[in-house]
Amino acid sequence: MGRAPCCDKANVKRGPWSPEEDATLKSYVQTHGTGGNWIALPKKAGLRRCGKSCRLRWLNYLRPDIKHGGFTEEEDNLICTLFAQMGSRWSAIASQLPGRTDNDVKNHWNTKLKKKIMAAGELSLKTLITNNDPLIPSTDPTPLTQNSVFPSQTQNSLPPMLSILDASSVFNNNINEQNISFDQTNGLYGPQVMDVVSEIGASSSNNNNNPMMVASLSEEGSSVSDSSSIAMNNKGSVSQPQHASGESMEMMDYFGFGSPYELVNGLNCHYERVGEFPPSWYPEWVDFSHANIKPH
DNA sequence: AACTAGTCCAACCGCACCGTT
DNA sequence: TAACGGTGCGGTTGGACTAGT
Incomplete structure (x- = not known):
């Protein structure tokens, strides 16, 4: 028997987030926090999204401390150095780069x-x-x-x-x-x-x-x-x-x-x-x- | 202008780990 | 101790965008 899915995929929206969804999620998290339960969050916030999707959207895009925009030379050098030391442990590498997410760093490295x-x-x-x-x-x-x-x-x-x-x-x-x-x-x-x-x-x-x-x-x-x-x-x-x-x-x-x-x-x-x-x-x-x- | 190929990145997927029951 | 549920992570995908022809 396989693992139960984290959400009902037939009833959740997938694909790009709309500005309205972003606003809803951001507002909810900033007001109530995540409550330590991302799975239950979309229902509470009134979003038809998978909890994992909400978490990803918040962590990679909506968080207020996220740094958007191009990487600096210093950041490039640091990523290369850390990659040489620890390989593709993107979350660990990203933790050394304030405002950058593991997804950002991974994409930047690959591209x-x-x-x-x-x-x-x-x-x-x-x-x-x-x-x-x-x-x-x-x-x-x-x-x-x-x-x-x-x-x-x-x-x-x-x-x-x-x-x-x-x-x-x-x-x-x-x-x-x-x-x-x-x-x-x-x-x-x-x-x-x-x-x-x-x-x-x-x-x-x-x-x-x-x-x-x-x-x-x-x-x-x-x-x-x-x-x-x-x-x-x-x-x-x-x-x-x-x-x-x-x-x-x-x-x-x-x-x-x-x-x-x-x-x-x-x-x-x-x-x-x-x-x-x-x-x-x-x-x-x-x-x-x-x-x-x-x-x- | 139209088409193609390449690039970029947001989002998804599956799995491992960990805490709880 | 096993089962379960939630979270975090790394790899992959798909579509938007851009550059080249």
């Missing part, structure tokens, strides 16, 4: 900051490549070929880039060349927009202060992958799938987007809805050993 960071990272990569930087291996590690990752895909249908960046440097808009390692895929680093990204080896649990990130591709800025499909513990670590070789993947602690599972899904989302595959699925046919994924 602006993520791209900004990746643009900065990509620029640095291009510089290294243009300069024939000796740190970029030409034959080692063994190239991660399209066929090896997607045996059933044609050569032309796979996004051609997989690279590994240093997270701490990315967040400082300054790639640390010492920490870069590449997987050269058909010699293509590609101008495609990269979607961040996974951290490997850095988490609150292991205190690794030299995190490394994996940049992958997806078709759109938002929703790199369905993170909710990955079992996580309350510290934000993925459950531990086993590498095909039997090696534990504990090092692949979750941060932002990451694990090899998500990395592959980030690529794979060009073809299929993400989340279709259980974590136990990928070791069966993906050998990450050649992708040079390792903690620094």
Whole structure:
């Protein structure tokens, strides 16, 4: 038996709030408070809305201390710093930004900051490549070929880039060349927009202060992958799938987007809805050993 | 001017957690 | 201790808006 719905969906209004509804809710909350019960509030206030919807509207829009308008440079920097420290814990990040909501911060990250960071990272990569930087291996590690990752895909249908960046440097808009390692895929680093990204080896649990990130591709800025499909513990670590070789993947602690599972899904989302595959699925046919994924 | 693609953000959904019974 | 109900959270969606062609 499933959980009882929080409200009678057939009898509640959904969609955008009207100014009248806003006024009703605002007036009621300011006069009576929430009473500690959002579920009962809409009925008392005379609103045909779900309690959850009322709560969201109040917290994200109607609260008097909400700060509307664009984010400042300082706020951007703080969000990036906090994201680097705690990942996508938007409510925790938002709590450090007076007047901003978790929804605001999340949207701002997905639509602006993520791209900004990746643009900065990509620029640095291009510089290294243009300069024939000796740190970029030409034959080692063994190239991660399209066929090896997607045996059933044609050569032309796979996004051609997989690279590994240093997270701490990315967040400082300054790639640390010492920490870069590449997987050269058909010699293509590609101008495609990269979607961040996974951290490997850095988490609150292991205190690794030299995190490394994996940049992958997806078709759109938002929703790199369905993170909710990955079992996580309350510290934000993925459950531990086993590498095909039997090696534990504990090092692949979750941060932002990451694990090899998500990395592959980030690529794979060009073809299929993400989340279709259980974590136990990928070791069966993906050998990450050649992708040079390792903690620094 | 009309259409398309991309961007942004408000709102929704489902799940986990927690307090109460 | 299990069941239940309310809340909070993160991920996702849909539609409005804008820019480009």
